[in-house]
Structures are given as C-alpha cells and as structure tokens.
Amino acid sequence: MLPLKDTRLFRQQAYLNGQWVNADSGKTIVVTNPATGEILGTVPEMGAVETQRAITAAQCAWAAWRDKTAKERAQVMRGWYNLILENQNDLAILMTAEQGKPLAESKGEINYGAAFIEWFAEEAKRVYGDVIPANKQGQRLVVLKQAIGIVAAITPWNFPMAMITRKCAPALAVGCPVVIKPASQTPFSALALAELADRAGIPAGIINVLTGNARAIGGEMTANPLVRKLSFTGSTEIGKSLMQQCAGTVKKVSLELGGNAPFIVFDDADIDKAIIGAIASKYRNAGQTCVCANRLLIQEGIYETFAEKLAIAVKQLTVGDGLQADIQQGPLIDMHAVEKVEAHIQDAVAKGARIVCGGKRHVLGKTFFEPTILADVTSDMRVAHEETFGPVAPLFRFKTEAEAIQMANDTEFGLAAYFYSRDVGRVWRVAEALEYGMVGINEGIISTEVAPFGGIKESGIGREGSKYGVDDFLEIKYLCMGGI
Numbered sequence: 001m002l003p004l005k006d007t008r009l010f011r012q013q014a015y016l017n018g019q020w021v022n023a024d025s026g027k028t029i030v031v032t033n034p035a036t037g038e039i040l041g042t043v044p045e046m047g048a049v050e051t052q053r054a055i056t057a058a059q060c061a062w063a064a065w066r067d068k069t070a071k072e073r074a075q076v077m078r079g080w081y082n083l084i085l086e087n088q089n090d091l092a093i094l095m096t097a098e099q100g101k102p103l104a105e106s107k108g109e110i111n112y113g114a115a116f117i118e119w120f121a122e123e124a125k126r127v128y129g130d131v132i133p134a135n136k137q138g139q140r141l142v143v144l145k146q147a148i149g150i151v152a153a154i155t156p157w158n159f160p161m162a163m164i165t166r167k168c169a170p171a172l173a174v175g176c177p178v179v180i181k182p183a184s185q186t187p188f189s190a191l192a193l194a195e196l197a198d199r200a201g202i203p204a205g206i207i208n209v210l211t212g213n214a215r216a217i218g219g220e221m222t223a224n225p226l227v228r229k230l231s232f233t234g235s236t237e238i239g240k241s242l243m244q245q246c247a248g249t250v251k252k253v254s255l256e257l258g259g260n261a262p263f264i265v266f267d268d269a270d271i272d273k274a275i276i277g278a279i280a281s282k283y284r285n286a287g288q289t290c291v292c293a294n295r296l297l298i299q300e301g302i303y304e305t306f307a308e309k310l311a312i313a314v315k316q317l318t319v320g321d322g323l324q325a326d327i328q329q330g331p332l333i334d335m336h337a338v339e340k341v342e343a344h345i346q347d348a349v350a351k352g353a354r355i356v357c358g359g360k361r362h363v364l365g366k367t368f369f370e371p372t373i374l375a376d377v378t379s380d381m382r383v384a385h386e387e388t389f390g391p392v393a394p395l396f397r398f399k400t401e402a403e404a405i406q407m408a409n410d411t412e413f414g415l416a417a418y419f420y421s422r423d424v425g426r427v428w429r430v431a432e433a434l435e436y437g438m439v440g441i442n443e444g445i446i447s448t449e450v451a452p453f454g455g456i457k458e459s460g461i462g463r464e465g466s467k468y469g470v471d472d473f474l475e476i477k478y479l480c481m482g483g484i
C-alpha cells in the first residue's frame with residue numbers, strides 16, 4: 001500500500017459523468033511499479049461503448065459549463081489548482097510509484113502541471129473578439145471566439161499529470177468538456193486529478209477519465225462526430241494514425257510528438273554551464289522526455305574537455321527507486337524501453353563509438369539503466385536518427401557553425417533544440433537557422449506554461465501553454481450585421 005495521507009486519491013476505477021465506474025465487462029488492467037515490479041493496483045479495461053457514454057455525458061453537461069462566464073469557470077479551476085498543490089506530496093508518491101521518476105521530479109511535474117490550470121483560468125478572461133470597420137454602409141462586422149466543443153485527450157506515460165492539465169486547462173477554461181485517456185502504464189495520476197476536480201466542483205460530465213483499450217477508446221474518440229477536437233501527446237507513429245482517423249469527421253487536431261533534439265556546444269561557450277544544461281536536458285526523467293537532448297554536437301576544439309567534464313558529472317548521478325531520498329535517476333518505464341536503449345548502444349559501438357561511462361543495465365536490475373555517454377558517434381548510427389528515450393548521451397564532433405546547423409537539422413523531427421554560445425552574432429544566426437519549434441540558448445530546461453510548447457515537421461502540430469495555447473480550443477465566428 002502506498003504511504004498516502006489521503007487514500008481516496010488512489011482510485012482504481014474510471015471517472016465517467018461524475019461517477020467512479022468499472023468497465024462494462026468487469027475486465028481490468030494491472031498497473032505495476034517499474035522500480036520494484038510490484039503490482040500497484042488495477043484500472044478498468046474500457047472500450048468504445050464506455051467512451052461513447054462519456055462523450056454523451058460531456059455533450060449533456062457542455063452547455064451549462066460553456067454558459068458560465070470565464071470568471072466563474074476560472075474560480076472553479078482555481079479551487080482545483082489549490083487542491084492539487086495542497087495534495088502535492090500524495091500526488092508525487094502516486095506519480096513516482098507508477099512512472100518511476102524521482103520524487104523531486106514528480107513534485108516538479110505537479111507544480112508545472114498545476115501552473116497550466118492557473119495560467120489558463122486567467123487567460124480565458126482575455127479571449128477577446130474583434131469589431132471590424134465595415135466597408136459597406138449600414139453594416140457592422142463582429143468576430144466572436146467560442147468554445148470548440150468536446151475535446152478528446154490522449155496522453156503519454158512520461159508526464160502522467162502535466163500532459164493532461166496542459167490539454168484540459170485551456171479546454172475547460174474556454175468552456176469545453178474533456179474526455180481523457182491516460183497511458184495504461186500511468187493511470188493513477190490522471191484519476192487522482194479527476195478526484196480533485198470533483199472536489200473542486202467541476203460538474204459531472206465536464207471531466208471524464210477513461211482507462212483501457214487504447215485502440216478502441218481512441219477509435220471512438222476519433223470517429224464520434226460530437227468530438228470536435230483531439231489533443232495527443234505521444235509517439236509520432238500513433239500521432240499520424242490518430243490524425244488520419246480524425247479526418248473522417250474533420251476534427252481539429254493538436255499533436256505533440258517525438259523529438260530528436262540537438263544539443264550544440266560551440267567553442268566560445270561557457271563549458272561548465274553547458275555541462276549543467278546537458279545533464280538537466282539529457283537525464284531528466286531518465287532521458288524519457290520528448291525534449292531531451294538526443295544528440296550532443298560538440299565543436300572539435302573543446303570535444304575532449306567537454307567529454308571529460310560530462311563524464312565526471314554523469315558518474316555522480318545516483319540511480320535508484322525514486323521513492324527513496326536523493327535519487328536522481330529512476331528506472332525506465334519498461335523492458336521494451338531498456339531493449340531500445342541497449343540496441344542503440346550496441347549499434348553505435350558496432351559502428352565505432354566508444355563507451356565513456358555506463359553502457360549497460362544497472363546492477364539494481366529490473367529496468368534500471370546506467371547513465372551512459374558515447375563518444376566518437378557518427379551520423380550513420382541509429383542514435384543520430386532515432387529518439388533513444390533513455391539515459392544515453394551520444395557525443396558527435398563538428399568543425400564549423402555551418403556544419404553544426406546542417407547536422408542539427410538533418411532529421412524529420414523539429415521539436416526542441418539547444419545550443420551554447422556567448423557570441424551574440426552566432427546566437428542570432430544559429431537560432432534563426434535551426435528548424436525547431438523551441439530553441440534553448442545557454443539553457444537546458446525550457447518548458448514553462450507561459451511559453452508556446454510545440455514542434456514542427458514530424459514533431460507535431462499546434463502549441464500548448466502560453467497565450468497561443470488557448471486558440472486550439474476556440475472557433476472563430478464572423479457576424480455580418482446589415483440593415484443598420
């Protein structure tokens with residue numbers, strides 16, 4: 001049993017139309033702790049029928065929520081925000097137990113996730129329309145912005161809470177109901193969020209959390225004409241499939257997909273700051289984030305110095321069960337993830353890369369993996385083109401600024417990129433030349449609720465967070481008034 005202060009936050013049922021319910025079939029999915037392999041509990045294995053029921057409930061509840069003022073919705077959301085922060089310790093324990101990240105990272109994610117609720121509760125009060133000067137006598141032209149309607153959200157295991165609030169907060173704030181399917185490996189954080197939303201007074205049917213068969217639930221979400229918006233965070237492969245499925249009913253789609261972030265260090269960089277940024281960007285969540293540095297491009301003049309300094313820092317990372325004190329890297333989510341990391345390392349070494357540190361499964365066993373650095377990495381290796389999604393830092397060499405930009409852009413992904421330089425001309429040239437949605441300059445952690453998060457190319461569509469993040473949940477309506 002998890003050491004929760006409030007055990008009612010540990011929910012093993014889905015939340016549908018304000019009720020805690022089981023699957024119609026009674027079937028369940030087992031959820032395990034990746035650090036220990038122990039069974040944490042079960043959640044319902046739902047499918048299309050329960051999803052249809054949730055969508056119908058959302059449709060019935062929508063008008064009353066939509067017709068509240070933005071301020072009234074914001075007040076309810078503020079209560080939800082406060083409850084999340086008041087229960088942060090319990091929520092962090094739940095998150096670490098089901099996902100594996102260290103408690104400190106879980107607490108960080110809860111603060112980050114709650115911040116989207118605070119931000120969009122306020123942002124909704126500023127969803128302004130327009131009055132357009134008419135070009136005909138007797139007319140008045142007005143633009144309204146209105147809630148798009150029922151929003152379906154499908155979220156990943158790597159950020160079990162923040163990816164939900166990053167989608168639900170703008171939706172709820174502008175007046176949309178949501179139907180959520182969290183990742184089957186990490187459902188408890190989502191269900192705890194629903195419990196707190198219920199306590200905050202978010203009406204029945206406005207938030208629904210379904211667990212179960214992804215393909216069946218997603219199939220109903222994408223086919224049901226009542227759903228007007230799908231927001232997805234996860235793999236590019238699934239994102240493409242969902243986008244195709246949404247075409248049948250022309251839904252608005254937001255996709256936050258895979259990445260292949262370059263982390264470029266020029267010879268004029270503050271190397272010690274670059275080391276700090278590289279550790280933060282590469283090893284956060286054991287490398288399991290879509291914005292992790294996936295390729296480290298180091299200018300040849302500082303390559304050996306950077307590799308030595310990075311190795312010293314990486315060897316100090318403490319690996320273990322995230323529920324224990326002072327752990328900096330937890331386990332990977334499952335053995336599939338471990339095998340992918342091993343395959344990337346084996347491929348690189350077979351093609352000439354050198355293991356500077358780590359390189360194999362951790363002595364702790366299960367899905368723990370040693371924080372790893374590879375040197376002498378070249379672009380013919382899998383780590384150059386695939387998202388490793390693990391604690392592996394592959395070091396590439398480059399000679400010139402132009403070569404660094406060419407290497408960085410040589411990917412179908414375009415989510416996040418990072419570079420370190422203190423030359424102001426170079427900072428502008430490189431920032432403008434990188435083909436990415438987000439660029440960290442002398443910073444390794446750039447995600448925040450106040451800035452637009454999202455990518456280009458095959459990393460996705462749309463932006464989450466910031467003043468831009470609300471537009472994806474609105475429709476524009478143009479009124480042309482004549483006879484005035």
Ligand SMILES: NC(=O)C1=CN([C@@H]2O[C@H](COP(=O)(O)OP(=O)(O)OC[C@H]3O[C@@H](n4cnc5c(N)ncnc54)[C@H](OP(=O)(O)O)[C@@H]3O)[C@@H](O)[C@H]2O)C=CC1
Nearest residue numbers: 155156182183184214215218234235238256257258290389
């Ligand atoms: N951009 C990002 O932030 C993320 C990127 N990724 C990338 O994706 C890779 C795989 O991670 P993973 O979590 O398996 O990502 P997936 O894309 O497989 O899963 C993400 C979410 O989509 C759901 N899903 C899976 N298949 C379908 C489907 N056919 N229809 C509807 N929903 C579906 C999953 O449900 P269920 O859990 O039940 O399978 C989960 O809720 C990672 O290695 C990484 O490269 C992963 C997570 C986040």
Ligand SMILES: O=C(O)[C@H](O)CS(=O)(=O)O
Nearest residue numbers: 158159288289290291447
């Ligand atoms: O999906 C992810 O990996 C997250 O979006 C990364 S972040 O927003 O927590 O930085």
